Amino acid sequence: MKIRKLESINAFVAVDLEDTPGRGVVRTSKKILQGGAKDLARSVTYGLASLDIKETGISAGISTPPEEKKESIEKFFKEINEWDDEFSFTAGLGVTPADTGEENPEERLELVAFGSVTSALTAKPDATTAVIDDKILDSFLKKMLSEKGLEIVESDDPFNEEADLLFCGSKVGAIDHEIANGLSFSVVIPTAPLPLTTRAIAVCKRNDILALPDFVTTSGPLIKNKEEITKTLSSIINEVINHVDGPLIGACERAEVFLSSWNSELPFGRPMAP
Secondary structure (H helix, E strand, O other): OEEEEOOOOOEEEEEOOOOOOEEEEEEEEOOOOHHHHHHHHHHHHHHHHHOOOOOEEEEEEEEOOHHHHHHHHHHHHHHHOOOOOOEEEEEOOOOOHHHHOOOOHHHHHHHHHHHHHHHHHHHOOOOOEEEEEOOOOHHHHHHHHHHOOOEEOOOOOHHHOEEEEEEEOOOOOOEOHHHHHOOEEEEEEEOOOOOEEHHHHHHHHHOOOEEOOHHHHOOHHHHOOHHHHHHHHHHHHHHHOOOOOOHHHHHHHHHHHHHHOOOOOOOOOOOOEO
16 A cells, blocks of 8 residues: 655545555545545455456545635646546545536446345345435435335434444444444445444454445446346355455455456455454
């Protein structure tokens, strides 16, 4: 993992693997920490590897006061465009799709939701109830799940509900080990990167809760075609769901086989929230 700092503003790009095209998120706030950006970049790397794509995950951070945000974002992309790298960014915290040049951001969100629902129903085809903890994807998920005949359990305290499926993507590390120990769900489906901490994943495994790999469930936009999303994600989930250490570890090992085929060394550390 390498941190490339910009010269024109207080910004950086976390680049997981060198000398290869990359894609990932760009975020802006008063202070964007490098540690979180590294975690996000690693998650994207494993998502790409899961689909046999020879690219690296990246994650950019722009630290700027609110009144200078617009100018800072413009300077960021102006400098990035002068680099020799093939980097592409999607909009994260504080950044709009117009800033990144995304042509159809609604389609990207729909494909994330579609991949999450596909993964969930592959893991538990007989599911009848679901809880959603993701304000951004809420409407997409509700529509898709309702069309599949599932009941949506509405709640102001989603982690304390009981249902077959929990769709979670409100923030990185939203479910820690203590919250995980109180969950009453069969399957936890990430709808954004890294919603479970490392210890939470271990607790889910101990309590026979399937915690699906976020870098797989959210990879719909990397595939784009819904028919291919269904085919590919269903295949991956079925392959890793019965792994002795849980589906997330199984998906990591699967991605690492591909990464080893074109990298002399594996990146250090798997994509999990601390």
